[in-house]
Amino acid sequence: MSNDFILAPEGLQMRDIDVWGPIYDAKTYGTIMEARVARARWIGTQGETWEVEFDDAPGITGLVPADQTGLPEGTPINAFVGSVIGVKVMEIDRKEGIVACSRKEVVNISLSKLIRQIEVGQEISSLVKFVGERSVYLDVGGGVIVVVAAKQARLSDGVPLDVQYRRSGIVNVIVTDLNKEERRIEVEPIDPWEKWTFSRGEILTGTVVAVRDTAVFISVKPGVIGIAPYKVGDEFIHGDRLEFQVNSFNPKKRKLRLVEWNPRKAGQRKREKYRAQARRKAARQSRTAKGGEKIITGVFSNKTAPSDEEVLKD
Incomplete structure (x- = not known):
């Protein structure tokens, strides 16, 4: 026995007793229905097509052919799987449980409004x-x-x-x-770079947004992402809020180079820098020395290298 009503009983709406009610209403009045793109697949002569599902009409499948998606030409339609979209109901095949839909109609309406407003x-x-x-x-x-x-x-x-x-x-x-x-x-x-100025040596707090190969990417301001070196053994996790030191900043080229800020590591880097400077100085003195006593160089030994406290005060 069929339980289909021609009209809803008094005190009820068709959608209360029939999931097809909202579909027929949308087609009759030209209203926009909200749907979710469930998948993209190839259907016969239609080609690539979205299958969409309706919260207001569970169990009914909507079909949106590629030429009715309203997407710019060349857009991969499978990239929009999972998206919530607005569609207009064009045709109904209740026997097969299928509804032909168009998102293009909805986009055209929105585009007309935008062009007038912006x-x-x-x-x-x-x-x-x-x-x-x-x-x-x-x-x-x-x-x-x-x-x-x-x-x-x-x-x-x-x-x-x-x-x-x-x-x-x-x-x-x-x-x-x-x-x-x-x-x-x-x-x-x-362009967000016009708003900010960073100086070499400045300490910034940023959020790790990705780690790729030998680089870690840090968001320091909306739209401004710096790059720090990533080495084996480093532990960076997406979402970490950490301190980084500015190595270089070039707003015209949109470049921000950072290094992880760690007082102990910073002290070690400075000591290595001092030793390298001393070795270069010693090499220059050796090249310019002409006979006489051997020139005493300023190379630091482990005992004379500055401490972390002395380096950080420098």
Whole structure:
């Protein structure tokens, strides 16, 4: 016996007794439904397609073909698996339990609103949706994705894009181009290096955001990531808050080179520096000496090397 109602009984809504209710409502009134991209797969003549799931209609599968995703051309659609999106219901196949959906419709509405509201030079916030090897995909509002090439997106020299940006992170950008006829928006991240000045030898507190090969990457300010050497035996863990010393700082080239700050290690480095200076001085004196008594050099022995306390006071 079927339990399908043509109209909802008095005091109830169709969605209370039928999971298809919200789907039919969305199609009838053209409302936007929220869905989650469950997977991307190849479906017959449609090609690459998103399968989406609805919280308001459990058990029903929505299909969004690649040409209806509303993504910029060339965007890998599988990169958006797990994302929450807005879709419009286009067709319903209740027998098969499938709904044809379009995100493109939703994006077009958002794009029209954005083009009317923003202007070149305006600062806006964006959400990181995906980080590729050569570009970053930012949602500047309403699902409108703007692709920023690595050259513009890389805020810190030598730092990989996937270290600089985290999915679902907020990035402040500036609108660099706006073409209303072509319905195109271009943005660039705001340069954070103009706000900060660091001096050689300055001690900074930073957060370890990644360790790769022989380098550890430290976030010291929003968008400003420094690089410190990483050696076998070093113990750096993602999220650690540690002190680092500035080795060099070049805001024009967006470079910040750091070394781990440890008073004992710093003292050792200074002693080694003093010994190296003394050896060079001794070598120069030996080359310039002409006969006579052997020149006594200033090379430190272990007994005469300055202590940690003496070095750190220096």
